[in-house]
Amino acid sequence: RKEVEQDPGPFNVPEGATVAFNCTYSNSASQSFFWYRQDCRKEPKLLMSVYSSGNEDGRFTAQLNRASQYISLLIRDSKLSDSATYLCVVRPFTGGGNKLTFGTGTQLKVEL
Amino acid sequence: DAGITQSPRHKVTETGTPVTLRCHQTENHRYMYWYRQDPGHGLRLIHYSYGVKDTDKGEVSDGYSVSRSKTEDFLLTLESATSSQTSVYFCAISDPPGLAGVKDTQYFGPGTRLTVL
Numbered sequence: 001r002k003e004v005e006q007d008p009g010p011f012n013v014p015e016g017a018t019v020a021f022n023c024t025y026s027n028s029a030s031q032s033f034f035w036y037r038q039d040c041r042k043e044p045k046l047l048m049s050v051y052s053s054g055n056e057d058g059r060f061t062a063q064l065n066r067a068s069q070y071i072s073l074l075i076r077d078s079k080l081s082d083s084a085t086y087l088c089v090v091r092p093f094t095g096g097g098n099k100l101t102f103g104t105g106t107q108l109k110v111e112l
Numbered sequence: 113d114a115g116i117t118q119s120p121r122h123k124v125t126e127t128g129t130p131v132t133l134r135c136h137q138t139e140n141h142r143y144m145y146w147y148r149q150d151p152g153h154g155l156r157l158i159h160y161s162y163g164v165k166d167t168d169k170g171e172v173s174d175g176y177s178v179s180r181s182k183t184e185d186f187l188l189t190l191e192s193a194t195s196s197q198t199s200v201y202f203c204a205i206s207d208p209p210g211l212a213g214v215k216d217t218q219y220f221g222p223g224t225r226l227t228v229l
Contacts, residue, residue, distance in 0.1 A: 004154075032209065032216070034217070041223075042222070042223075043202055043220035043221060043222055043223055044155070044202075044220050045220070046215075046217040046218075049216060087154070087155070091209070098143050098206050098207075098208060098209050098218070099145075099157060099160065099170070100157075100218060102154045102155040102156075103154055104152060104153065104154035105154060
């Protein structure tokens with residue numbers, strides 16, 4: 001079983017739609033959680049951290065369910081510019097050089 | 113812009129030749145990482161460094177070595193390149209998580225596309 005699992009998609013949605021991505025992680029002791037965004041042929045960039053209480057940044061909402069080892073990302077009012085691959089990322093433990101474990105990504109295509 | 117560059121950006125080489133990729137940062141971040149990204153596998157950690165001359169292996173370190181003689185430079189060497197090492201290589205930098213005033217993230221370089229024929 002992969003440490004971080006995501007549905008690879010692609011998710012093809014019309015502009016203005018709401019779309020949700022899910023991610024599961026296998027290490028119950030994992031400490032921190034993130035969503036990164038990666039545009040085609042570009043480097044990954046942090047989209048947002050994910051907190052136990054849930055957090056929102058504009059049109060983006062991230063949720064964490066530690067009991068189910070499940071992370072989600074909700075994008076409301078999708079824009080063409082949201083088309084990218086979204087990477088679910090987990091920090092398995094503290095220390096150890098701040099290593100991160102990356103999911104393979106979910107591809108989103110927002111269409112007119 | 114996190115001040116991180118990679119060189120070369122593209123390279124084509126032949127099986128059996130040595131290859132060195134360079135990562136350079138201008139921000140004095142303590143930690144540096146080398147990843148490779150392949151379809152179906154996502155980003156996988158090759159080696160990382162938590163300070164000058166302090167390095168450790170990641171999950172896919174076989175066939176790779178690294179060196180960090182200065183804070184700003186982290187070199188990845190393929191001693192004898194193989195076709196299975198054809199990939200996109202990303203360097204990343206970060207600070208220890210939990211530092212005051214420091215964003216908890218890894219900043220990535222633009223990547224190096226390596227093709228081994």
